[in-house]
Amino acid sequence: NLRVGILTGGGDCPGLNAAIRSVAKTLMLTSNAEIIGIEDGFLGFIERRSRPISYQDCSGIFALGGTIIGTCNRADPFNYNGRDCSSEVKAYYDQLQLDALVIIGGDGTLSIGYELSKLGLNVVGVPKTIDNDLMCTERTFGFDTAVSIVTDAIDRLRTTGQSHKRIMIVETMGRNAGWIALHAGVAGGADSILIPEYPYDIQRVAKACTERMGSHHFSIVVVAEGARPVNGRVSVRENIAGSPEPSRLGGIGEQLKVQLGQFMDAEIRATTLGHIQRGGSPTSFDRIFATNLGSYAAKLVESKQFNRAVIQKGNRLSHVALESVANKTRNVPADDLTLQTAIAMGICFGTPNL
């Protein structure tokens, strides 16, 4: 019988359990495979922790957030506390008598998978991240859920912002890409969307907010955590007399609040949504998408197509060399439909940084 390991690595995201379930159930039903869950990402390999996953274990988990086998984003076997543990990972893979390992992860996790494949592990990669910033694939699961959580937050911030006649800044996750901010900003009817791909001119943002305050008496600004002003990072400490210590200054949302405050005397509040964007139940889209990806990965294992990553383009799934998705990220391209729409509607502005 086939023995297949499953590992989830890096930051969690909604849809991981749906993917685990479909990898496992597909392999069990079509190949009578035994499934081994590696616990807490690559840490489980390093610390030799795993457990069998039964058909029953996979029942009813598709709607659960997080990952039933745990994850960890500080356990690179090639550099674990300064030590190369990759041969130990290979030894544990052999000890478990695995025929293949399905790795569900983002660019960092998949690139570790690629390096391990060079040591002889049979790896199949499944891309995931709320950031939607992986190469070769148009979508990653987790993104739709994050966008819907941020959209809901914007809807809520609008009613309180409107009541108090305030400027409400919403900081989203997304690392160095603006996908979440752009999509949730458009879905939530934001007045200004600031993304890393288009460094912003603070005076333009202030002008847009001032005009909006004049006409509607409130404004919503969505800023991606990776967004920066045109001239690089503005040091908030330089802008606040008797500034507090840096740890109290917060991220770009808080910085933007201070920057905007220099140009207008409106009340401004900043909300950082943080890990809420990664928690809880996946949307129906992410459940279906993760299920399709997982089942496709299982078929790659069954047909012995190793060291490949599943990708999605249009309405089709296919696969590419793991190497093509390893350690590379994808920003919002200039010709992205939603970006073009946002620019045309005057809600996303800045100087292209691509």
Ligand code: F6P
């Ligand atoms: O990659 C997913 C992500 O949530 C990013 O959007 C964010 O920058 C990062 O992970 C946060 O990482 P951590 O959970 O380690 O704080």
